[in-house]
Amino acid sequence: MTEAILSVDHLDFGFRDQPLYRDLTFELAAGSMTSLVGANGVGKTTLIRLLMGQLKPQQGEIQYRQTPAVHIGYVPQFRNLEDEYPLSIRSFIGLNIRHLWPWATTKDKQLLDQVIEATHLEARQYNRMGRASGGEKQKAYLAQALLNRPNFLILDESTASLDVNTKVELMDLVKELNQKTGLTVLFVTHDLNLAKQYTNQYLLLKKDGYEMKSMNEMDVATMPEELQSVSEIQEVD
Numbered sequence: 001m002t003e004a005i006l007s008v009d010h011l012d013f014g015f016r017d018q019p020l021y022r023d024l025t026f027e028l029a030a031g032s033m034t035s036l037v038g039a040n041g042v043g044k045t046t047l048i049r050l051l052m053g054q055l056k057p058q059q060g061e062i063q064y065r066q067t068p069a070v071h072i073g074y075v076p077q078f079r080n081l082e083d084e085y086p087l088s089i090r091s092f093i094g095l096n097i098r099h100l101w102p103w104a105t106t107k108d109k110q111l112l113d114q115v116i117e118a119t120h121l122e123a124r125q126y127n128r129m130g131r132a133s134g135g136e137k138q139k140a141y142l143a144q145a146l147l148n149r150p151n152f153l154i155l156d157e158s159t160a161s162l163d164v165n166t167k168v169e170l171m172d173l174v175k176e177l178n179q180k181t182g183l184t185v186l187f188v189t190h191d192l193n194l195a196k197q198y199t200n201q202y203l204l205l206k207k208d209g210y211e212m213k214s215m216n217e218m219d220v221a222t223m224p225e226e227l228q229s230v231s232e233i234q235e236v237d
């Protein structure tokens with residue numbers, strides 16, 4: 001059996017007057033691709049914050065594999081930058097380098113070249129970030145996260161603002177990284193089609209519990225209605 005990179009054990013968490021999870025227990029195997037789905041406000045972002053150590057469990061435990069150590073990469077949904085935003089795509093990605101620009105080492109620059117290549121941004125790297133397409137901006141966020149050489153990548157609604165073709169392009173890239181490097185992926189999404197196409201299992205958070213199942217067990221008809229409607233819109237394309 002593949003080893004777990006992350007174990008969540010009997011996790012309880014909620015905000016004042018609003019319990020979110022009780023007894024949430026699941027594991028992510030190294031190299032797995034998992035979708036995190038659920039209706040708006042059910043607690044997906046809060047779970048990510050717990051997994052990233054920004055919030056503490058009220059009960060239960062979140063444990064990461066010790067050896068090799070787990071390095072988390074976090075890819076948010078891109079934010080619209082003004083057209084006048086001055087940095088090139090390359091410099092924007094490089095903001096995540098440990099050393100500030102003038103002091104970036106040759107090694108840093110090589111790593112930057114590698115992540116630009118891995119995200120297929122070579123030809124566009126000197127274009128202005130403010131003028132880049134949504135897909136290029138989103139790939140730049142992915143490249144930034146890859147600079148930390150993560151072995152666990154969290155995609156937080158990273159495809160939400162993209163058109164269908166660009167969503168597929170981004171997810172193809174993530175799948176390629178998963179297959180080449182064994183990257184473990186947690187993909188927060190409202191898009192059941194993408195979830196089905198790219199991930200092997202899903203964690204569905206519900207108001208009264210959760211479901212962790214392999215993707216071929218997903219019955220779209222029993223999923224929260226708002227997720228089903230997103231799915232239908234996508235199918236038209």
Ligand SMILES: Nc1ncnc2c1ncn2[C@@H]1O[C@H](COP(=O)(O)OP(=O)(O)OP(=O)(O)O)[C@@H](O)[C@H]1O
Nearest residue numbers: 015016018020038039040041042043044045046047
């Ligand atoms: N810091 C906080 N203090 C109090 N309540 C909070 C806080 N953060 C989130 N909440 C509430 O907890 C619930 C879960 O929020 P969360 O953002 O985790 O949901 P979500 O599933 O990611 O939603 P969406 O799909 O809309 O992004 C919401 O009702 C939210 O208003």
